Amino acid sequence: MKAHEGMYIGGRWRPARGQDTIAVVNPADEQVIGHVPAGTAEDVDAAVHAARAAFPGWAATPPAGRAARIAALRDVLAARKDEIAETVTAELGSPPPLSQAVHAGVPVLVAGSYAELAASYSFEEELGNSTVLLEPVGVVGAITPWNYPLHQIVAKVAPALAAGCTVVLKPAEDTPLTAQLFAEAVEEAGLPDGVFNLVTGLGPVAGQALAEHEGVDLVSFTGSTAVGRQIGATAGAAVKRVALELGGKSANVILPGADLAKAVNVGVANVMSNSGQTCSAWTRMLVDAERYEEAVALAAAAVAKYVPGERVGPLVNAKQQARVRGYIEKGVAEGARLVAGGPEAPRERGYYVSPTVLADVTPEMTVAQEEIFGPVLCVLRYEDTEDALRIANGTVYGLAGAVWAADDAEAVAFARRMDTGQVDINGGRFNPLAPFGGYKQSGVGRELGPHGLAEYLQTKSLQF
Ligand code: NAP
Numbered sequence: 001m002k003a004h005e006g007m008y009i010g011g012r013w014r015p016a017r018g019q020d021t022i023a024v025v026n027p028a029d030e031q032v033i034g035h036v037p038a039g040t041a042e043d044v045d046a047a048v049h050a051a052r053a054a055f056p057g058w059a060a061t062p063p064a065g066r067a068a069r070i071a072a073l074r075d076v077l078a079a080r081k082d083e084i085a086e087t088v089t090a091e092l093g094s095p096p097p098l099s100q101a102v103h104a105g106v107p108v109l110v111a112g113s114y115a116e117l118a119a120s121y122s123f124e125e126e127l128g129n130s131t132v133l134l135e136p137v138g139v140v141g142a143i144t145p146w147n148y149p150l151h152q153i154v155a156k157v158a159p160a161l162a163a164g165c166t167v168v169l170k171p172a173e174d175t176p177l178t179a180q181l182f183a184e185a186v187e188e189a190g191l192p193d194g195v196f197n198l199v200t201g202l203g204p205v206a207g208q209a210l211a212e213h214e215g216v217d218l219v220s221f222t223g224s225t226a227v228g229r230q231i232g233a234t235a236g237a238a239v240k241r242v243a244l245e246l247g248g249k250s251a252n253v254i255l256p257g258a259d260l261a262k263a264v265n266v267g268v269a270n271v272m273s274n275s276g277q278t279c280s281a282w283t284r285m286l287v288d289a290e291r292y293e294e295a296v297a298l299a300a301a302a303v304a305k306y307v308p309g310e311r312v313g314p315l316v317n318a319k320q321q322a323r324v325r326g327y328i329e330k331g332v333a334e335g336a337r338l339v340a341g342g343p344e345a346p347r348e349r350g351y352y353v354s355p356t357v358l359a360d361v362t363p364e365m366t367v368a369q370e371e372i373f374g375p376v377l378c379v380l381r382y383e384d385t386e387d388a389l390r391i392a393n394g395t396v397y398g399l400a401g402a403v404w405a406a407d408d409a410e411a412v413a414f415a416r417r418m419d420t421g422q423v424d425i426n427g428g429r430f431n432p433l434a435p436f437g438g439y440k441q442s443g444v445g446r447e448l449g450p451h452g453l454a455e456y457l458q459t460k461s462l463q464f
């Protein structure tokens, strides 16, 4: 795999200040596929200065000009789709069809949506005797995870650029090669020097230096709750804007009148995709007592189609593999019934976990409360609609969810009472313009579409 030895700062690849490197590992075969520099606080400082210097010019570029550059970036991402998909497969381990359709495909859609929004958004509004100006926040520090390596980057960088902000990105240490490809795409798209900057490195070093840097006006973070809390506290102390996307424990609520086979099959596909490493995955399936055993049998049958090494890839690293296997053991120890998969590794090499279904899961169990982030589905039983709602809302998270019912009206009535940021109604389709983000401890702020753009704007009112 191609790897750059430097950092992309101020429009060129510059040598890192320190000597340390990060080895990038293919989780499917545990082989080292490249090395990238481990950035230091000095690299972060250089990148923030470059972003600061580029900010006035980019902020003053008319929206149509910014839109043209984002459209060019979308075109480069589209033209280099195969290379992106191969890189994501190599460093994340996702099966090639998933890498093509989702990991390489969705960022093209999202970049395209922001090329259009930059051109059409009202950056000025009239309100009584005031004119309200929507101005870019400034320099954005973006810290991203490995689960959707390119999507997580584009979901922050594209709206930031559309708003007129400049960016310093610290991507996950497990997936830096995709981030380097993105930096190449930025260069090829002709964005002005310093508008986008990349510092690869470790979270507690480069990530923390970025979150703490006084030249950063907004920190946008996606990842674990533990790190998110820390970043929120740091940003609060410095009185700077922060956006946090911290994962979930979403419910797939199957109401009594729903098409059970469809709801279970779509639900299983949702959880198993990307080896379960999706923050919005519907990892808790809620079924009424009457159809419970039928649903469990359907889920076990559906999961059997997800063969490790074929339709389902490994987890990203050995630590995540051990963590997920630990959760499966804990679920069984707390009384869940194993109906598919289990804690044993299904392959000798690679960080694989068997696609697993746990039945008889009750709401207070650890596996029903904590984010597992692996191919593990928990099936819970409810007595009536009120009980289903209590269970669905009974975690600290509130990122996503699904409701299936005899008709949309019934599903919508239930969805209105869910404490969560996004709900798919009877198998609704993905919409790249829909706001994405959490209620409760799933986070602060929204990504995607016009709501995602608004995160990068601040308002100034002029009175006449
Ligand atoms: P993480 O440590 O929170 O990683 C997210 C990003 O934050 C990475 O770029 C990471 O760098 C960086 N980071 C780590 N410590 C930091 C610090 N002190 N200051 C600033 N940045 C820091 O998450 P993880 O360890 O990869 O995954 C652990 C769990 O988080 C998963 O099992 C899952 O439950 C959850 N998770 C959620 C999402 C989501 O989409 N919401 C995504 C991934 C993981 P490094 O890569 O160097 O650690």
Ligand code: MG
Residues within 6 Å of the ligand: 203
């Ligand atoms: Mg980490």
